[in-house]
Amino acid sequence: MRFLATCNPGTEDVVAREIVEEVDSAKVEEVGEYRGRIVFRSSGEPWLVAEQIYGLRSIHSASLLLAEAEVSPGREGLEEVWRAAYKSGAHLHIPYGATFAVRGERIGEGHSYTSVEIASTVGDAVQRAAEESLGWRPMVRLNSPQVVLHAEVDIFTFRLGVLLTGERSRHRRRYRVYDHPAALKASLAYVMLRLAGARDGDTILDPMCGGGTVAVEAALLFETSRVYCVDLNPRHTRGARLNAESARVGGRVEVYTWDARMLHELLGEDSVDRIVSNPPYGIRLGDPVDVRILYREFMPSAARVLRSGGRAAIITAETKALVAAARSSGLRMAGARRVRHGDLWVDIVVLEKP
Incomplete structure (x- = not known):
């Protein structure tokens, strides 16, 4: 066949x-x-x-x-x-x-x-x-x-x-009862977890989680992983909890309303193996200038919580700004690939902490 x-x-x-x-x-x-x-x-x-x-x-x-x-x-x-x-x-x-x-x-x-x-x-x-x-x-x-x-x-x-799979695209997961206005496709969340090298038992963080797609996919894939879902907007964190509960992984996804620029204060330093996230990139939502500032302020804290040898996979249309912010925070670029997300071509950037 x-x-x-x-x-x-x-x-x-x-x-x-x-x-x-x-x-x-x-x-x-x-x-x-x-x-x-x-x-x-x-x-x-x-x-x-x-x-x-x-x-x-x-x-x-x-x-x-x-x-x-x-x-x-x-x-x-x-x-x-x-x-x-x-x-x-x-x-x-x-x-x-x-x-x-x-x-x-x-x-x-x-x-x-x-x-x-x-x-x-x-x-x-x-x-x-x-x-x-x-x-x-x-x-x-x-x-x-x-x-x-x-x-x-x-x-x-x-x-x-x-x-064979029905007319509803498989990236439209049935657990998604709350839709973030710039939600990441669940199929892309899976790919990003794989590119980050995520394995069962890893501690996985999405610091700007929106509706929690990355966190839910991680919890469904990895039975023993600790999964953190963080967002500054309480409406989104409420939605992320609803999605996690709908997917029956609510007890395994820890959701926090918190500022991604201060992750080290929430989780402690060297506490996370993988960071996978879909932050704003100033096309559908936000302003590109504000996004670049966010990257510069977010990446130092992300680097502090990431363990040595840990990896981050971040999807963005502001690749140069993200890579520059990552390098100034002590992370190195391990790879990048162009992908289509909806009607946009964007990059998944893979970063690593030495």
């Missing part, structure tokens, strides 16, 4: 590692860097593999891959899409009398057709294949269909699959 997983662009290698670690007999075949695509294969028991895929924390969706073909960017590409979809056997995955929908997506530039046209073309091909081979025509239902097909043209590659 072959599968297509989607994820945050820029995180593909971390997602591929999780797939190999968590999915029985998984082998990654293709990693679409900065396109948020991983194609992988598994020879495991279908029911077990499906369950394991659903449990992945870094993906947004996963589909059972039915067809893959090279297509042209011009209008003739739609004919090639039709033929590939017709031969895919997708109609065999629609039970008799069930409704279906095709969700189309076009990735890249230079195509002479749209995502909507891809979906419409695939839908027509699947209906024709069902009529000719099964003698009935499955009904399209755009709202709440019983079967969802994922169809995409990724630059010049057409892929068609049956969506």
